[in-house]
Amino acid sequence: MDSIGFDLLKLLADYWIFLLPLALIQLGLMIAALIHIFKHANYKVGKRWMWVVIVCLVSTIGPIIYFIIGRGEN
Amino acid sequence: MSHYLAFLKKEVMEGFRTYKVLIMVLVFAAFGILSPLTAKMTPVLLDALAEEFTISLPEPAAIDSWTQFFKNIAQMGIIVVVIVFGGILATELSRGTLINMLTKGLSRVAVILSKYTYMVLIWTVCLLICFIITFAYTSYLWPNDEVRNLVFSVFCLWLFGVFILSILLFSATLVRGMSGCLLMTGGSIVVMLIISIWPAVEKYNPLSLASFNVQLLMDTYKVTDLFWSIGVAAVLSVIFVTTSIILFRKKQL
Numbered sequence: 639m640d641s642i643g644f645d646l647l648k649l650l651a652d653y654w655i656f657l658l659p660l661a662l663i664q665l666g667l668m669i670a671a672l673i674h675i676f677k678h679a680n681y682k683v684g685k686r687w688m689w690v691v692i693v694c695l696v697s698t699i700g701p702i703i704y705f706i707i708g709r710g711e712n
Numbered sequence: 713m714s715h716y717l718a719f720l721k722k723e724v725m726e727g728f729r730t731y732k733v734l735i736m737v738l739v740f741a742a743f744g745i746l747s748p749l750t751a752k753m754t755p756v757l758l759d760a761l762a763e764e765f766t767i768s769l770p771e772p773a774a775i776d777s778w779t780q781f782f783k784n785i786a787q788m789g790i791i792v793v794v795i796v797f798g799g800i801l802a803t804e805l806s807r808g809t810l811i812n813m814l815t816k817g818l819s820r821v822a823v824i825l826s827k828y829t830y831m832v833l834i835w836t837v838c839l840l841i842c843f844i845i846t847f848a849y850t851s852y853l854w855p856n857d858e859v860r861n862l863v864f865s866v867f868c869l870w871l872f873g874v875f876i877l878s879i880l881l882f883s884a885t886l887v888r889g890m891s892g893c894l895l896m897t898g899g900s901i902v903v904m905l906i907i908s909i910w911p912a913v914e915k916y917n918p919l920s921l922a923s924f925n926v927q928l929l930m931d932t933y934k935v936t937d938l939f940w941s942i943g944v945a946a947v948l949s950v951i952f953v954t955t956s957i958i959l960f961r962k963k964q965l
Contacts, residue, residue, distance in 0.1 A: 656749040656849070663738050663745075670734065698742070705731045706795070 664698050671701035680710040715822035716829075723830035732796050733834060739792055740838040743784045744845030748853060751776035774857030775929060777850040782925040785842065785869060790876060790901075790922075793838075797831050797877065798894045801884040811965050824881065824957050831877045839870055859929040868928070868938060872921040875945040876901070878952035885956040885963065918945035 650657065671693045675686060689708050693700045727733040754776075755769040804810040814820060843866055850857075876897065883896035904919040914920055920941040927933035 653749065653753070656745055656752075660742060660745055660749075663742050667735075667738055670731065674731070702735055702739070705735055709731070 667698060667701040668693055671704045674709065675704070678710050681708045682710055683708055715819045716826050719818065719822055720826040720829055723826055724833075727830065727834065736792065736796055736834055736838050737841060740785075740789065740842040741845060743781075743789060744842040745849065747780035747784055747846050748777040748849035750780045752853060772854075774850050774854040774859055775926070777846065777854070778859055778862070778929055779926045781842070781846045782865070782869065782922075785839065786872070786922040786925070789839075789842070790873060793831075793835055793873065794876065794880060794894065794897050797880055798884075798897075799890040800827055800831065800881070800893075802888065802890040802893060805888070805965065814965065820961050821957050824885070824953070824960050828877065828881050828953055828956075831881070832874055835873045835877060836870065839866070839873065860931050861928045861935055864935055865925040865928040868921040868942070869925055871942060871945050872918060875918050875921075875949045878949040878956075882952040882956045882959075885959045915940045916944050917941060918948065921945055 672690070675689050675693065679686075681689060689704050693704050696703070724733075751772045755772055758769060801810075810823070814823070879900050880893065880897045883893040883900075887893055887896060901919075904917060907913050908917050908919050908923070915937065918941055920938060924933045924938065928935065928938075
């Protein structure tokens with residue numbers, strides 16, 4: 639990591655005040671989306687496994703896309 | 713009036729149920745955190761990535777944080793708002809749930825007005841949350857830096873959002889689908905961008921409300937220069953909402 643000039647731990651130590659709330663927002667969105675996915679069987683587009691993958695792997699944007707495009711009507 | 717309040721309550725409830733309010737609040741909160749973070753990290757990142765040639769960048773200051781704030785909200789923030797509210801009429805019309813209520817005597821004026829109030833309400837809350845977060849970080853990181861006209865500058869951005877929402881409402885009553893509504897709103901922003909090339913109109917262009925915010929903070933742009941834009945945006949918003957009401961009353965559902 640020396641080649642880039644800073645290491646991850648120092649970054650975390652310096653910027654935790656930003657990164658912690660951002661991580662919480664990201665986690666909150668992901669959990670809300672996952673709960674919704676497992677409570678509902680029908681989606682406007684796609685299948686359950688597809689949305690689980692998208693929500694878990696695409697940070698922040700994934701859950702938002704799910705709620706806007708994928709969320710089915712009850 | 714009772715129709716208006718009842719429908720407004722229903723809109724807000726629906727906003728929570730469909731997770732729209734949650735998404736908006738979280739996205740704007742993220743913008744609020746990202747703006748000071750970007751301001752603080754840009755020199756560090758550039759320094760680390762370009763080691764062989766030294767770039768001498770000035771120390772980040774509060775103004776950089778606010779530059780990021782206004783850039784994020786005026787671009788991404790407005791886009792998020794427009795996309796989330798794009799289906800404000802279209803979804804209910806296509807599902808047919810609105811027709812039931814209208815035939816049972818719900819006033820059409822109340823529908824339009826409460827939808828507009830709901831959108832402005834959410835926009836205001838989101839902008840306020842984002843502003844408070846950025847303000848907290850900025851005053852923590854750069855306690856000695858002072859910026860001018862901050863509240864006025866944020867007010868201008870807020871008014872620009874209110875104006876865009878009135879265009880969105882107007883488009884939603886004019887065209888049927890959600891995509892048409894988004895296209896029309898986007899088109900009107902493009903028109904304002906094209907007009908802004910012409911310096912004589914700059915004074916009256918509502919887009920100035922979202923493009924001179926940083927200059928306002930640095931006092932290189934005078935507060936009084938924006939009064940015409942504020943007036944034009946306010947009058948046009950009223951005209952758009954009134955026209956939406958007239959159009960929606962005559963609309964065949």
